[in-house]
Amino acid sequence: MEFGRPSATVSRFPPVPRDPGFAVYVHWPFCAAKCPYCDFNSHVRHQPVDQERYASAFAREIAEMAKRSAGERVTSVFLGGGTPSLMKPETVGAVLDSIAKAWDIAPDAEITLEANPSSVEASRFRGYRAAGVNRVSLGVQALNDADLRALGRLHDVDQAREAIGLARAIFPRLSFDLIYARSGQTVEAWEAELTEAIDLAADHLSLYQLTIEEGTPFYALHKAGKLKVPDGELSADLYEATQRLTEAHGMPAYEISNHAVPGAESRHNLTYWRYGLYAGVGPGAHGRLMGPGGRHAVATERHPETWLKMVEDWDSGIVTDDALTPAEEADELLLMGLRLAEGIDLKRWRRLAGRDIDTEVEADLRAHGMVERLGPDRIRATPAGMLVLDAVVADLA
Ligand SMILES: C[S@@+](CC[C@H](N)C(=O)[O-])C[C@H]1O[C@@H](n2cnc3c(N)ncnc32)[C@H](O)[C@@H]1O
Ligand code: SF4
Structure with a gap:
């Protein structure tokens, strides 16, 4: 079998669209x-x-x-x-x-x-x-x-x-x-x-x-x-x-x-990770769906037989259905998006958070090689930052 593949190989896959889907x-x-x-x-x-x-x-x-x-x-x-x-x-x-x-x-x-x-x-x-x-x-x-x-x-x-x-x-x-x-x-x-x-x-x-x-x-x-x-x-x-x-x-x-x-x-x-919308079905599944007041965190009953009975009685096993505040959404966007090599769109984050990223915190993280900018409106964690991502997210949030 051929060993691995060189990085210059032309991919047989078309690029994934940027839309979160x-x-x-x-x-x-x-x-x-x-x-x-x-x-x-x-x-x-x-x-x-x-x-x-x-x-x-x-x-x-x-x-x-x-x-x-x-x-x-x-x-x-x-x-x-x-x-x-x-x-x-x-x-x-x-x-x-x-x-x-x-x-x-x-x-x-x-x-x-x-x-x-x-x-x-x-x-x-x-x-x-x-x-x-x-x-x-x-x-x-x-x-x-x-x-x-x-x-x-x-x-x-x-x-x-x-x-x-x-x-x-x-x-x-x-x-x-x-x-x-x-x-x-x-x-x-x-x-x-x-x-x-x-x-x-x-x-x-x-x-x-x-x-x-x-x-x-x-x-x-x-x-x-x-x-x-x-x-x-x-x-x-x-x-x-x-x-x-x-x-x-x-x-x-x-x-x-x-x-x-x-x-x-x-x-x-x-x-x-791009913080799109998704439905979670089955015991203990999580979703993010639009509802009154904006994006909701939706979760179902974890225990399989209890979930089954709930669905048979009421058509769904939903036990959590909470509207997220814009600040909570901004935190989730940061938490999910900084896992990605493409990082996050700061314009979207700003709209939700109602403020800019703290420039002093960002400068400090940059000085320690934890984050970097990919253009004026995109930030991502560096490989070193990925190793301590929870701390990086906590600092920025
Ligand atoms: C929910 S599991 C389901 C996959 C499938 N049941 C299996 O185990 O092959 C998804 C993946 O999470 C990873 N995983 C689960 N527990 C882990 C742990 N404690 N540390 C690191 N990876 C873990 C495993 O690689 C696993 O394939
Ligand atoms: S217990 Fe099940 S879900 Fe968990 S790792 Fe093993 S096979 Fe996968």
């Missing part, structure tokens, strides 16, 4: 096993899940969310989880049909399904493609068996490679996720693994530093001193190696953890 997120909250590092809204059930019942509930909540966003044209759908590849292709087809009934769908809409690479799930890929999925995001996580076991994953590297090959053959677009800054990982080991990943990757890679999330088994182990993770300096070196290698092979970061061949950026995630 309108996105629909659908949450499938079930997994075959709970990974010890994960704090997502994912649950293991020992009885089979009634998928037809969930598909009907999704249809009802989709119709409700569409009433809240009439006239929008859907530019992306993301079936995330949990493990959406535990859904039968018919369930995925039913959800996509409900979305197509509720909204107008752009002809070039990006339809992504998050999949785990075990062989059972990979065998459903053709069915997902037939149902309308045109992009798969595979949870590979590591390309060595010892680390996959340590992460509590149910697949091995051979299954991951096989699932990648199958997905490349079936779907027009493919991304996969890796978690780095794992226990005992050296920069050299990560460089070798990432080189293989770039070689296997089709058009997009999500590369996440391991986060020790409160309430997870990893958190307890870490607190007890039984799980060591790279310290700040090693983490920074791993991050730097990640940027260097992906850039050298034509897949630069367009967001703090996301890398793509130009034009293959995730349109769905760009809607979030």
Whole structure:
């Protein structure tokens, strides 16, 4: 196989339009096993899940969310989880049909399904493609068996490679996720693994530093001193190696953890980071929709069976529906947009915040190499700033 790709390669993807678009997120909250590092809204059930019942509930909540966003044209759908590849292709087809009934769908809409690479799930890929999925995001996580076991994953590297090959053959677009800054990982080991990943990757890679999330088994182990993770300096070196290698092979970061061949950026995630509008459907999904008083933060009940009952009784599981103040919107715009290599439009921020960025704070951050201007009305975090993004955002906000 050809090694990587030089940065001068002409992309086969047209550029993603600058418009943030309108996105629909659908949450499938079930997994075959709970990974010890994960704090997502994912649950293991020992009885089979009634998928037809969930598909009907999704249809009802989709119709409700569409009433809240009439006239929008859907530019992306993301079936995330949990493990959406535990859904039968018919369930995925039913959800996509409900979305197509509720909204107008752009002809070039990006339809992504998050999949785990075990062989059972990979065998459903053709069915997902037939149902309308045109992009798969595979949870590979590591390309060595010892680390996959340590992460509590149910697949091995051979299954991951096989699932990648199958997905490349079936779907027009493919991304996969890796978690780095794992226990005992050296920069050299990560460089070798990432080189293989770039070689296997089709058009997009999500590369996440391991986060020790409160309430997870990893958190307890870490607190007890039984799980060591790279310290700040090693983490920074791993991050730097990640940027260097992906850039050298034509897949630069367009967001703090996301890398793509130009034009293959995730349109769905760009809607979030460019602070567009989106509907969230299913247990524990979040959305940003227009409502009385402006943009609303909308969220649904997290617990799957409680959500199901709510939707069956009232057509939706919405538990939060709060109008955001312009200042809150300005904060969110900053928080999301500074994750992007393209940064944020300061004119838009100024309109919401009702003021300019504090010039002294900005000058100080610039002097420390944390932010930079891309023209008079655009600001972004530098790679050094990305490493401490929360602090940069807090200073500017
Ligand atoms: C919600 S998960 C769903 C994907 C799919 N269920 C899977 O695990 O393959 C999305 C991604 O978040 C990342 N992730 C989850 N927990 C993480 C953590 N504690 N630290 C870093 N990345 C994490 C993983 O790479 C995972 O693929
Ligand atoms: S499979 Fe994915 S969503 Fe499920 S527990 Fe593991 S990391 Fe979390």
